[in-house]
Amino acid sequence: MDTGDRIAALADEIRGMAANGLHYAHDTYDRARYERLVGIAAELLSLADPRSAAEIERAYRGGLGLLTPAVGAAAALFDDDGRLLLTRRADNGRWCLPGGAADVGESPSAAAVREVREETGLHVTATHLLGVYDSRLQPGPVRGWHAYTLVFGCRPDGGALTVNHEVTAFAWCTEAEACALDLTGGTRLTVPDAFAWHRDPTRTVFH
Structure with a gap:
């Protein structure tokens, strides 16, 4: 797996953790942390993807429910x-x-x-x-x-x-x-x- 693939895989894993965290979390502070993780995942993926971090984050937020493969x-x-x-x-x-x-x-x-x-x-x-x-x-x-x-x-x-x-x-x-x-x-x-x-x-x- 090359560097770009590894970045994309890590970003996807962070995205999944953040989405599942938001699905289950009720504490305001926990939700804020998971929201930040969505942004971090998008910014990370933008290092290996032609889309901007903002475009990726919009795509991520279109599917923020419980995530599985x-x-x-x-x-x-x-x-x-x-x-x-x-x-x-x-x-x-x-x-x-x-x-x-x-x-x-x-x-x-x-x-x-x-x-x-x-x-x-x-x-x-x-x-x-x-x-x-x-x-x-x-x-x-x-x-x-x-x-x-x-x-x-x-x-x-x-x-x-x-x-x-x-x-x-x-x-x-x-x-x-x-x-x-x-x-x-x-x-x-x-x-x-x-x-x-x-x-x-x-x-x-x-x-």
């Missing part, structure tokens, strides 16, 4: 030849498993199924939990808020691959082909694990 869900989907489906993101051109943030009121597996449908046009059923991943432990930059991603092995049920505003291309890849692509940081972990799971469906990994 965010939750995402992704899908590992294989064809009959044992190739894994990857999508190319429209925002940065990099490749990843289909997936995204879970909605409130939605189970993790339902989130994975929905994300596959929205990003690829395919209908799938989640059949196995492949792994649980901590964003702080993925390769590459870890800027942003702390998150857990649950990856599910999925069975195709129909539909057709269709590009959209989130995804510009699809690829069914062997393990070697997948690892040769420009993968997002977290996908560099999940791709090898997906192929390992495909060889042994009893396998589950977690951080």
Whole structure:
């Protein structure tokens, strides 16, 4: 983890402590201390983020409730030849498993199924939990808020691959082909694990 990533991680941890402190605190002096910590976290993150401390603090204060890591869900989907489906993101051109943030009121597996449908046009059923991943432990930059991603092995049920505003291309890849692509940081972990799971469906990994 480089210096910028470490600064961002510390700022996020301070932000979480401050938000949870404000959620539970009743003492005026304690609340004042936690309010100050919000400002310190924002100023600290501004050292590693292009936004100003004021912009970051406004974003922080938009979500000052009880905080826990965010939750995402992704899908590992294989064809009959044992190739894994990857999508190319429209925002940065990099490749990843289909997936995204879970909605409130939605189970993790339902989130994975929905994300596959929205990003690829395919209908799938989640059949196995492949792994649980901590964003702080993925390769590459870890800027942003702390998150857990649950990856599910999925069975195709129909539909057709269709590009959209989130995804510009699809690829069914062997393990070697997948690892040769420009993968997002977290996908560099999940791709090898997906192929390992495909060889042994009893396998589950977690951080």
